[in-house]
Amino acid sequence: MSGLQLRLERRPAPSSLALALVPALALVLALLLGALVLLATRHDPVAAYSAMFSGAFGSWYAVSETLVKVIPLLLASLAVLLGFRMSVWNIGAEGQLYAGAIAASWVALTFPDLPASVMLPAALLAGFVGGCLWALPPAALRAFLGVNEIITTLMLNYVAILFTGYLVTGPWRDPATGNFPYSPRFPDAAELPAIPGTRVHLGLPLGLVVAGLLALVLDRTRWGYQLRVIGRAPSFARYAGLDLARNILLVLVLSGGIAGLAGVAELLGITHRLQLNLSSSYGYTAIVIAWLARLNVAATLVVSLLFAALLVGGFSIQTSGVPAALATILQASILFFILAGSFLSRYRVRLRRPAPRPSAATQPLLVPPGEGAAER
Amino acid sequence: MDTQLVIDILAAVVVAATPLLLAGLGELVAERSGVINLGLEGIMLMGAIAGFAAMSATGSAPVGALAGLAVGALLGLFHSLFTITLRADQIVAGLTLTILGTGLSAYLGKPLIGVPAAATFTRAPLPLLSDLPVLGPVLFQQNALVYLTYLLVPAVAFLLQRTRWGLHVRAIGENPAAADSLGVGVQSWRYAAVTVGAALAGLAGAYLSLAYSTFWIENMTAGRGWVALGLVIFAGWNPFRLALGALLFGGLEALGFNAQALGVGIPSQFLRMLPYLLTIVVLAIITVHGRQRGAGVPAALGLPYERETS
């Protein structure tokens, strides 16, 4: 078979040039793609993008609204990051978020007369524990029976959402608002204090603290070391006698707890009542954020900010007639371009003219040793 | 209990099961070839909006269904490109597809909200069969897409088990290295399986907007894509068990909405939780018992295939 051939060769180490360029390039390409979508639906891309930018960063209030969105995204992303560091795929952050919110709601609704100094810590703790408990069944199944945690955590997402639906239309329904699916508004003591004039609440420092703690634990503690080894070299970990089952359990449960905190933050900081759309898919977006940040805590802060800006900017362009969904389109496009780009950093694509052969057989795509060796 | 009510509910079960079954059959084929598609929810939504839009533009419901099918296939090619050729992580790629599908369908669907459907898939009772007692009204007084789904179940089963195409698809899902060394093009077959699977998911979405609810509503799949994913596992990757599972899961949904009328004391949400919980239980059982007469997890599921050069 004469003619050019496409060959794929795996690079020995990821190209650092590609790794650095890809995110920036992906952002640019995504914006271009978004502009095309806008043009195709007869909107002005320049107007839309500048409206998005000023919606996210154009004023102090805009910045504060962006920070508000950072809180749940950051906490959920940190939760997911923890699991992913040990190659434990927690796809259930969304459900754990709701579970945490449910637990915190229980505290607020059952003990309405607690002073804030007791209520807030209690609710936060309850939310953490709630998220942990929600992650416990998948964690145990994975650690002891090897059951794939991607499916089990995923399935529990909707269970949590349905349970929330049950609570807010049933036992915890707000008598005052009739048939709306809300719980009664929480007592003032259960409100996370915010920066005056904004909605930026205590959840932000909480998120930053969790980020700092996580970075500390992952990089500087013995347990973080175990996570590193198990996550990146499981055979080696087994050879060295590390306890995989116990660590898998611990990591997934803790991951659930942190995601639960994301739910509590949104609950006590923004909505002040348990409701069905507590989360705008924060749990799923968190997975994308953690992956984009290459599981690096500092990068997670940046990427969460970016995605929060996209969300807030997206809301604000609705006034110019562009649906807020543009933000999700942009998010997805960035991701797809990064996926494509990360491929290029791992593989080389070569065009070759093969040496003529007597028999007309089909060529395998990857080169058997000897061929490639001779040409190297 | 009123017999007519029971019959009505059973018919509703079939109606509710159909989109799950369609999407599930598609995902079953894809997963048998070794690729998991977490973008089902997004693909279904895109199919729903594409179908509704095409129907509005042409006034023909079958055209809408074809549009759903086509859009699904396109997204399937997309997913294949990323996960098979570019060897991206199947989880991240699938979730991204869901995010994209959710966002894009909402974006494109804005002008169509509240617009009544010009043409839908209406009830088309089959001659003779629809006069059967009980089974008649339940199974044979449905719309064309439902009948299509009836045919698809044995068709997919036959194609998978009794044809060489199906054999190759199954082989690459179990042992791609062996299949490759025997001359089966792993990448091509996976592309085909994923594309077909996504096309069916798109069709399932079109069913929702053209037959089930006859309106476009943002996020109208309401989690059915995730249920379909669970359903495939629950069914142990077997088309007939999938049909039964779809009836079960669809039944729970229908039961949920009619709970009061039936005097069932369980709140609807708990009934709707059962599909997800059952999936977890079944997955645990399947995992622990390993392979049982070919009903196990496709061994290569989720892993991108690279030919060894040793």
Added chain:
Amino acid sequence: MTTPAPFVQLRGICKSFPGVLANDRVDFAVAAGEIHALLGENGAGKSTLMGILSGRYQPDAGEILLDGRPVSFGSPGDAISHGIGMVHQHFRLVESFTVVENLAIGLHGASWLLDAQVIATQVEQLAARYGLRVHPRARVGALSVGERQRVEILRALFRGARVLILDEPTAVLTPQETRALFATLRQLAAQGAGIVFISHKLGEVLAIADRITVLRAGRVVAQARPGETTQAELARAMVGRELGGPPPRQRTPPGPPRLVVEGLRARHDAGYEALRGIDLEVRAGEMLGLAGVAGNGQRELAETLAGLRPASAGRVRLDGHDLTNRSPRAIHAAGLAYVPEDRLETGLGPDLAVADNLIVRDYHRPPLARGPFLDRRAVTERAARIIRAFDVRGARPWLPVRALSGGNAQKLLLARELERRPLALVAAQPTRGLDVAATEAVHRLLLEQRQAGAAILLISEDLDELLALSDRLAVIYEGRIIGVLDNEALDPDTIGLLMAGAGAA
């Protein structure tokens, strides 16, 4: 019996890979109805030659003749369509499929409809003709290893193979299954097939082959018929070295038995028994070499000793302490270090930093640990110290191990295991793939430990290495130790014979 006209002929085949001349002007031919055995040690070039015949590789020079006409195989598919069927050591079977379904994969010219009945009938016919008893509708996962091999043979026959190449077919078979296989092969030959039987087992080769070719270092060094040669001659041809005697070495008398293994039994991953009652004794200050061709249980022995594989029977004792089936951590703590042959996946974590690799045994103790924290400075210091002490080139504490060369990675591994002066050491293929300098460095390290009184079990496929370093040499064959020789009295013929199973029950 005169040599029948060759059906397939390889003439003057040359093939090299980077750094190694795998085949050097090799001539090889198979006639219809003939069983031709290809003998040789690991690395002799058997796999390469058969890879060329089966279409996997292209020869650099030489030609392939089929029925006297030159042909060229561009791919394995090509070779198959010309009637060359290969039965690999690692079966290419889908476990959850039936035999019929497995045979149907990739069949050319078959209809789109899978008619299991038709294939089943054909299978039964073939089976009857060649004596390959297998149930067509059985699920492959439920078949024994011997039966699975029959399926692989059937697959080749199904595709019209006239030449069957079997690569170490008896490596995974029990003695009874081996007898059954031989009966099958004789029947196949009687029906006109040509068979290439690749093996290192002399007894079997003499029993089954019509002709024997011995490869060594890429060249044909001997060719004979079973009646004309002996196991000893074949062994010498295979191993063929003139020894200059072991290099001068300090002979301190070894101490008391330190590592004692009694009746050890363990299973292979595929289920059959890999260790069938190992009895071994390594004395303090002694290096006991373990010779044997790959696949006779060495890997399983090493893993069982290190606690990574369960022992189904028998005892392992270190200085009297019973270590059988204890955890890897406990075994290491008791003083048994393990250098695995899978250096880069198991012995080291390639994506982890050098320092992370080095501290895996004692990261939880001071001075590396301070409470729950890791003292990063202490870790860096320790890593730097070890790197210097063991002269690991190219290593910096926080670079990933993947960046190191093979030799330096191995030095790192050894550094970690030897740093604490273990009482005993199990080293599996420690110099595989290393260049001369690195090999020498590794040998030096091992001898140092021996000098310090450690009991060392050196498992290696490199006979030169074993002869140079060992005080005594044990030979493992089919899961048992079939001979222990004192190095003074060694002669390569004896070892070769033992390695190839001569004298085994």
